[in-house]
Amino acid sequence: MSESAPAKGLYIKTYGCQMNVYDSERMADVLAPLGYGVVDDPAKADLVVLNTCHIREKATEKVYSELGVIKRLKQEKAQAGSAMTIAVAGCVAQAEGEEIMRRQPAVDLVVGPQAYHQLPELIARAHRARGERLAADFAAEEKFDALPTERRASGVTAFLTVQEGCDKFCTFCVVPYTRGAEWSRAPEAIEAEARSLAEAGVREVTLLGQNVNAYAADGLTLAGLVRRLAKIPGLDRIRYTTSHPKDMGEDLIAAHGEVEALMPYLHLPVQAGSDKILRAMNRAHSAESYLKLVEKIRAARPDIALSGDFIVGFPGETEADFEKTLQIVRDAGYASAFSFKYSRRPGTPAAALPGQIPDEVKEERLARLQALLDEQQRAFNLAQEGRTLPVLFEKPGRHPGQIIGRSPYLQSVHVSAPDRLIGQIVPVKIASAARNSLAGELAMETA
Ligand code: SAH
Ligand code: SF4
Ligand code: F3S
Secondary structure (H helix, E strand, O other): OOOOOOOOEEEEEOOOHHHHHHHHHHHHHHHHHHEEOOOOOHHHHHHEEEEEEOOOOHHHHHHHHHHHHHHHHHHHHHHHHOOOEEEEHHHHHHHHHHHHHOOOOOEEEEEOOOOHHHHHHHHHHHHHOOOOEEEOOHHHHHHHOOOOOOOOOOOOEEEEOOOOOOOOOEEEEHHHHHHHEEOOOOOHHHHHHHHHHHOOOOOOEEEOOHHHHHHEEEOOHHHHHHHHOOOOOOEEEEEEEEEOOOHOOOOHHHHHHOOOEOOOOOEOOOOOHHHHHHOOOOOOHHHHHHHHHHHHHHHHOOOOOOEEEEEEEEOOOEEEEEEEHHHHHHHOOOOEEEEEEEOOOOOOOHOOOOOOOOOHHHHHHHHHHHHHHHHHHHHHHOOOOOOEEEEEEEEOOOOOOOEEEEOOOOEEEEEOOOHHHHEEEEEEEEEEEEEEEEEEEEEEOOO
């Protein structure tokens, strides 16, 4: 049924990190043989999957409000004589599956991040008896074995999970509990998937892992894996995310100076600048060791665009501690960053710490941090004006005749150029920079 309309509509809504984006694609892959085709309107769906995120309270609460909306669609469908199955997947499903079932009776099944390969079977069971629930375990290995290595990529860029789980147990974070222990996929399986993506026209792949630079399988580190994938014809750009400072090996740093396909962009969260807070977070690095690391990476790849994550208002954070976060931002220098108010997550050690910070204080600190990060991002973008950068074009822009691509530094670049350049890497002269994007023109005549 490849070209005809799909027999059954599948609507997937994705929250959270890139790994959830990858997982959503793979859920569509395992459901395709059952006749499910992706639709972009939940009202047209026979099966709705919410792929959820548990990282902060707000992310979790969104799921419950979205479920209220979907429930009404399910009721309307039932009145019209057809059925809708509602599945909740992802990290909220893993963390509080039972609560989801209790709070929203319209949910037919919940499935954690390591068990979604069982969706076909679960859906069949849910159709037989409503209220089926899966106690998902952490058998990441089994999941990857059950997924097809063939990818039905439709774009120019793709995500590819190579590592999953986390053993770091930062005291604020739910991920070790929702994604399980660190585990790396076999290089052969990764290579097969990467080749299938390249054959489908993908030019850039982002290797994903909660601690991707902790990758270790068959004696291969992430650096070894990158070098291996860089040999695949057509795969011109490789990125990876997210890295932990503790796992930033010498060989990976060296690869940044040596492997042409490895893009000069690194997401290396530090979270905070005060050693007292870093210790309380169980980060296993100091402010100074982080800055030394950044210096080493810049020695290997001077133009690297550094990105990070920050948390303000961790329990016990004083004004002086917070100022150290501002200081580490000034010292490291970021091309982009994500920053968050600390969110107290049930079951994590930090939730029980004394010295929880009032929301107004977090709000005020976040605003100051974001002002500084915005200024740095703007400066990094402005520094590209007048330069000619290789841009991988990904999609049409919002204005007619415009296409959008990415610079090596992951900046969005808007150019007036024909659609046929989508999928190609083309030199672009950067004319102007805004906070979130660049604009430029083709630097040469294209045939
Ligand atoms: N494995 C990745 C991603 C973790 S989640 C890593 O280690 O970087 C992404 C970001 O969310 C984290 O880096 C952190 O900055 C933020 N985060 C995690 N838990 C949080 C919490 N309880 N409150 C606020 N931000 C949090
Ligand atoms: Fe969470 Fe820390 Fe693990 Fe990242 S390294 S996923 S922040 S526990
Ligand atoms: Fe959220 Fe789970 Fe990713 S909690 S950030 S979806 S690993």
